[in-house]
Structures are given as structure tokens and as C-alpha cells.
Amino acid sequence: MPYRNWDIYLNAGLTLYSSQVTDYYVGIDASEANEFRPQFTGQAGARIQFELFAQLPISESWTFNAGISQSYYSSNIADSPIVDSQGATQMMAGVLYVF
Numbered sequence: 087m088p089y090r091n092w093d094i095y096l097n098a099g100l101t102l103y104s105s106q107v108t109d110y111y112v113g114i115d116a117s118e119a120n121e122f123r124p125q126f127t128g129q130a131g132a133r134i135q136f137e138l139f140a141q142l143p144i145s146e147s148w149t150f151n152a153g154i155s156q157s158y159y160s161s162n163i164a165d166s167p168i169v170d171s172q173g174a175t176q177m178m179a180g181v182l183y184v185f
Contacts, residue, residue, distance in 0.1 A: 097137040103163070105130045112166035123167045131162035141182075149182040 087094050108128030119125040139153035155176045164172035 091142060093141045095137075095139040097135075097139070099133075099135045099137075101133040101135070103131045103133070108163055112163055112169055114167060126166050126168075128166065129162040131160040133160070133163070134158045144181070147184050149184065150179075151182055152179045153177070 087096075105128060108131045111128070112126070113128040114123055114126040116125050135155060135157045137153060137155045139151070142150045144150050157174045157176075159169070159172055159174075161172070163169060
């Protein structure tokens with residue numbers, strides 16, 4: 087959606103992960119477990135993501151880009167001993183040159 091000279095994009099998404107994928111990335115096998123990292127078997131999980139991205143032309147060839155993304159993970163993922171929190175925030179800023 088345009089706002090003055092900005093182009094603003096909104097996005098939402100849902101990613102579903104199978105139990106095999108979740109177990110591969112956040113599961114803890116018996117051989118990897120210790121007193122601080124207990125065994126954990128991943129189950130099917132999900133991620134919900136919301137994004138805001140904006141572009142501003144600086145000149146005929148250059149564009150400024152900025153964005154923020156917020157992800158929320160289901161408890162089947164967030165309960166793993168190697169996961170710090172249930173959410174993650176990512177921000178980016180940069181410039182783009184158009185040939």
C-alpha cells in the first residue's frame with residue numbers, strides 16, 4: 087500500500103512442521119542428553135509469522151529498504167531445551183541498486 091513516497095507491504099504466514107523436521111532441528115537424542123540438556127523428542131509444530139516491509143526511492147537507481155518480522159512458535163517447538171523463547175524478532179535495513 088502506498089503512503090506518500092513509500093511502498094509498504096504487510097505479510098502473514100503459517101508454516102507447519104512435521105514431527106521429523108521438528109525432531110531433527112530441536113530434538114535431543116539420548117546420546118546428546120546431559121544434566122543441563124534433557125532428552126527431547128520433537129512433535130509436529132507450527133510457526134506464525136507477521137511482517138512489515140517498506141521501500142523508499144532515494145534516487146532513480148537507489149532504493150532504501152527496511153523491514154521487521156515477528157515469529158511465534160508452537161509449544162511443540164518452544165518446549166525444547168535448546169530453544170530460548172517462543173518468539174523471534176528480525177529486523178533489516180539496506181539499500182538496493184537497480185541496474
